[in-house]
Amino acid sequence: NAGVTQTPKFQVLKTGQSMTLQCAQDMNHNSMYWYRQDPGMGLRLIYYSASEGTTDKGEVPNGYNVSRLNKREFSLRLESAAPSQTSVYFCASSEVTGDDTEAFFGQGTRLTVV
Amino acid sequence: DQQVKQNSPSLSVQEGRISILNCDYTNSMFDYFLWYKKYPAEGPTFLISISSIKDKNEDGRFTVFLNKSAKHLSLHIVPSQPGDSAVYFCAASRAGSGTYKYIFGTGTRLKVLA
Numbered sequence: 294n295a296g297v298t299q300t301p302k303f304q305v306l307k308t309g310q311s312m313t314l315q316c317a318q319d320m321n322h323n324s325m326y327w328y329r330q331d332p333g334m335g336l337r338l339i340y341y342s343a344s345e346g347t348t349d350k351g352e353v354p355n356g357y358n359v360s361r362l363n364k365r366e367f368s369l370r371l372e373s374a375a376p377s378q379t380s381v382y383f384c385a386s387s388e389v390t391g392d393d394t395e396a397f398f399g400q401g402t403r404l405t406v407v
Numbered sequence: 408d409q410q411v412k413q414n415s416p417s418l419s420v421q422e423g424r425i426s427i428l429n430c431d432y433t434n435s436m437f438d439y440f441l442w443y444k445k446y447p448a449e450g451p452t453f454l455i456s457i458s459s460i461k462d463k464n465e466d467g468r469f470t471v472f473l474n475k476s477a478k479h480l481s482l483h484i485v486p487s488q489p490g491d492s493a494v495y496f497c498a499a500s501r502a503g504s505g506t507y508k509y510i511f512g513t514g515t516r517l518k519v520l521a
Contacts, residue, residue: 297450324507333416335513336451336496351508383450387507394507395441398450 295319297399299384305405306374314369314402316384324387325367326351326396327359329380336383342367374406410434411499413512421520426484428515430497433478437499439507442471442482445494445514454495455482487519 300315318325327339328351338351340359348359356378358370367386371378381403385396412431420426428442438459443451457464457471457480464471470483484491494514500507 326509328511333513335413336498336511338508338510341508349508352510385450385509387509389507394439395453395456396507396509398443398452400450401448 297384297386297397299382299399299402301402302400303403305407306371307407308375310374311370311372312374312404313371314382314384314404315366316368316399317366318384318386318397319365320386320388320397321364322386322388322397323364324389324396325361326385326387327357327367327369328383328385329353330383330401331380339369339382371404374404376406378404379406380404408433409513410437411497411510411512413497413515415515416513417516417518419518419520420487422489423486426482426487426491426517426519428482428484428495428497428517430480430482430512431478432480432499434499434510435478436501437510439500440471440473440480441498441500441509442469443496443498443511444491445496451496484517487517489519489521492517492519 297318323344326341328336342361345364384399387396441456442454445451473480498509498511
């Protein structure tokens, strides 16, 4: 029962390098999300995908791109990493059923940009 | 513009006593609220939620109270246990928008002293 799986768990990048964070969920959820967590800032929404084929900007989208590859997978790409993107990144998924739902989170990717 | 605020970065409580964590929001369109718990090096895990049609929801030792007029919610944990020591995030969203774009607060670190 994997839930939401993120890869890699840790990554160190040099300024200007690019990389893609991968996320997959096995709960057949329609909605997926990318958050970043920084000290004192809580969890901030970067991008989300309401359903396969759609993506929308969240609170802090600058410097990121996303791809909803299929219903299971939602990737986050940093085209030119900057030290300000050092953070812990969380992927989440949810299903809108009735009035109540919650998001399920992955274990996170700790990214350091030097 | 922080739409969801947790004004207490930390809280210490004696084991067996009540822990009260508070959260305020500014957007009156929010109608679904959640609490998440997060241990170090793990993803957030869902704890309890409440819809705006209710003012209280209880699940075992955890109770969430919602005061819509004050745009305030609180999480009560009683009795508190050392295993409850974690960072607690409140989150808010709008139901019926097709996806739940969860907006999180900055978190409160709870320490339960044995």
